[in-house]
Amino acid sequence: MTERRHDPELRGFASDNYAGVHPQILDALALANGGHQVSYGEDVYTESLQQVFKHHFGPAAHAYPVFNGTGANVVALQSMTERWDSVICAESAHINVDECGAPEKVAGLKLLTLPTPDGKLTPELVDRHAWGWGDEHRAQPRVVALTQSTELGTCYTPEEIAALCDQAHQHGMKVYLDGARxxxxxxxxxxxxxxxxNDVGVDVLSFGGTKNGMMLGEAIVVLDPDAARGMQFLRKAAMQLSSKMRFVSVQFEALLGSDLWLRNATHANAMTQRLYAEVKDLPGLEVVRTPQANALFAILPAEVTERLQKRFRFYTWNEHTGEVRWMTAFDTTEADIDTFAAAIAEELRR
Structure with missing residues (x-):
């Protein structure tokens, strides 16, 4: 007999992936269960999902559900490039540091990285790599890849994204937005x-469901049909085509068909702001940058981090500087934050 093997009251601050599944998502999965539906995306839930994404991203938008974020990034970038092309991104981008080389190994792309203290590209930074078209000795810059919100917990404004899209399009490049958050x-x-x-020029994006309360699933959303090709074939070849796709699609319908996606994200962000308010003035702790989404980065003495990690799960972001990352999720409570903040203060005083 199956038994519960974890403490449902336990909370960590390592990743919003640690959170469980929102009850409304579980209800939607149960609703989609029972009986038979056509496999590989020809089901009624995936068909209905297209209208949901069009509502949020415009009438030309088309969504391709996939299993995970790395799959979304790799398949999307493949659809936007040729084998001799390259992708411009921040050094901190997930495609560069957290995907085990999948964009290079699977998509066959060269990543042209740029240092970004706040995780955000600028037209001036992109200019460092935006050259060499027609030179057979150089991987051709073809895509500018952004992340929103960034891996460093910051957010691009619409104006910043518009400037990057204008610059990319002027050079014949495309813009991909990693939207895990x-x-x-x-x-x-x-x-x-x-x-x-869509309104500021993004060509293709991913929309993250897993970090926002879903059990699993992301979606590649093509905003400009001319910017991507062969998506259905690339998704299958990359092992991202779900046979029982209805169970991915119905989650997105539950998430985006109401304001659940926004409520979940707003709550997660608010919990990070609460943590920030409680710890920012603690002696011995330095907040690296003011949080803008659901991630807080701080520098702690190594011995404090070591003791604190025995009590709560979280990641060390930079071993050399002592920077750590704390993430909140849709199910993080005020009590969770208060308990964690008190523990941080306690360990700093020891």
């Missing part, structure tokens, strides 16, 4: 999703 950015900006994606 796109909902958190929308909550921070207080804007509809379309206003800082």
């Amino acid at each position: 796109l909902a958190n950015a929308a909550a921070t900006l207080g804007l509809p999703l379309k206003q800082f994606t």
Whole structure:
């Protein structure tokens, strides 16, 4: 007999992936269960999902559900490039540091990285790599890849994204937006999703569901049909085509068909702000940058980090500087934050 093997009251601050599944998502999965539906995306839930994404991203938008974020990034970038092309991104980008080389190994792409203290590209930074078209000795710059919100917990404004899109398009390049935490950015900006994606020139994006309360699943969203090709074939070849796709699609319908996505993201962001308020003035702790989404970065003495990690799970971001990352999720409570903040203060006093 199956038994519960974890403490449901336990909370960690390592990743919003640690959180469970929102009850409304579980209800949607149960609703989609039972009986038979056509496999590989020809089911009624995946068909209905297209209208949900069009509502948020415009009438030309088309969504391709996939299993995970790395799969979304790799398949999307493949669809936007040729084998001799390259992708410009921040050094801290997930495609550069957290995907085990998948963009290079699977998509066959060269990543042209740039240092970004706040995780955000600028046209001036992109200019460092935006050259050499027609030179057979150089991987051709073809895509500018952004992350919203960034891996460093910051958010691009619509104006910043528009400037990058204008620059890329002037050079014949395309813009891809890794939206693993796109909902958190929308909550921070207080804007509809379309206003800082399709309306400002983003060509293709991913929309993250897993970090926002889903069991599993991300979606590649093609905003400009001319910017991507062969998506259905690339998704299958990359092992990202779900046979029982209805169970991925119905989660997105539950998330995006109401304001659940925004409520979840707004709450996660608010919990990070609460943590920031409680720890920012603690002696011996340095907040690296003011949080804008659901991630807080701080520098602690190594011995404090070591003791604290025995009590709560979280990641060391930079071993050399002592920087750590604390993440909150849709199910993080005020009590969770208060308990964690008290523990941080206690360990700093020892």
